[in-house]
Amino acid sequence: MIAMIGAAIAPGIAIMSxxxxxxxxxxxxxxxxxxxxxxxxxxxxxxxxxxxxxxTEWNWRSGVVAEIIQSAVVEEFFKWMVIFFTAYKHVEFDEPYDGIVYAVAVSLGFATLENLFYLIINGLNIAFWRALLPVSSHALFAVWMGYYLGRAKFSQKKEQEKLFLWLSISLPIGLHALYNAIFLSIQNWLVVIVPFMLVLWWQGLKKVQRAHDYGSKNLSSRPQ
Structure with a gap:
């Protein structure tokens, strides 16, 4: 059991760090x-x-659309709500990159406990794939969410803030939906999911750098 708990939490802690x-x-x-x-x-x-x-109650048991709504829409929406009400308005959210830190933290908290449940049900043999795909994908969707939350927080105009807030929720949902659709509709999904994850990492790291660049500009413009 200790090995299972370790395998479940290690990927989330490593990516969060x-x-x-x-x-x-x-x-x-x-x-x-x-x-x-x-x-x-x-x-x-x-x-x-x-x-x-x-x-069970709404009979959304099968189909790509039903699976996407239950997973991508529900999960990303609730994560966004938690970040918005607990971190976005907090005084410690004082630079654009903070959005990425808090979004990744919330998403990896979710992914870590979810991962533990999956390993308990299915065993340690899936731990490696869980770390490479579901856990890391949750973190990467969060990078997009956090990046645009950071842009929204430090926007100069209300219209810009609203646009970035919309992007901070719609883009992660879209990426998560695409991720799910690959598994649900493509038989040889491995051929597609590998380049998809590589692109997610590439774009995610670019978002990290851009958030740092905006943060540096924000700090340099503050009164000394």
Whole structure:
């Protein structure tokens, strides 16, 4: 059981550490990051209950559209809500890259507990693939979410803030939906998912650099 718990939490902790240590401007309080991670974990049960209701009470049991709504829309929406109400309005959210840190923390908290449940049900033999695909994909969707939350937070105009807030929720849902659609509709999904994940990492790291660039500009414009 200890080995299973370790295999479940190690990928999330490793990826979280990477994105946290990339914050070279004004690193976030570790207590805030841990709190966001825990909030993400707490989302798992209510989301699973809602998904169960959608499958049993609403008869959304099969089909690509039903699967995408239950997974991509529900999961990304609730993660976005937690980040918006617990981190976005917090005083510690004081540079654009912070959006990525908090979004990744919430998403990896969710992915870590979800991963533990999957390993308990299916065994350690799937731990490697879970780390490479579902856990890391949750983090990468969060990079897009956090990047645009950071842009929204430090927008000069209300119209810009609204646009970036919309992008911060719609793009992760779209990426998550595409990720799910690959598994659900393509028989030889491995041929497609590998380049898809590589592109996600490439674009995610570009978002990290851009967030740092905006953060540097923001710090240099502050009154001394």
């Amino acid at each position: 990477y994105f946290y240590l990339r914050d070279s401007l004004e690193p976030e309080p570790i207590s805030m990051v841990i709190r966001s991670f825990i909030f993400g974990m707490l989302l798992v049960i209510p989301i699973m209950v809602l998904q169960y209701i959608m499958q």
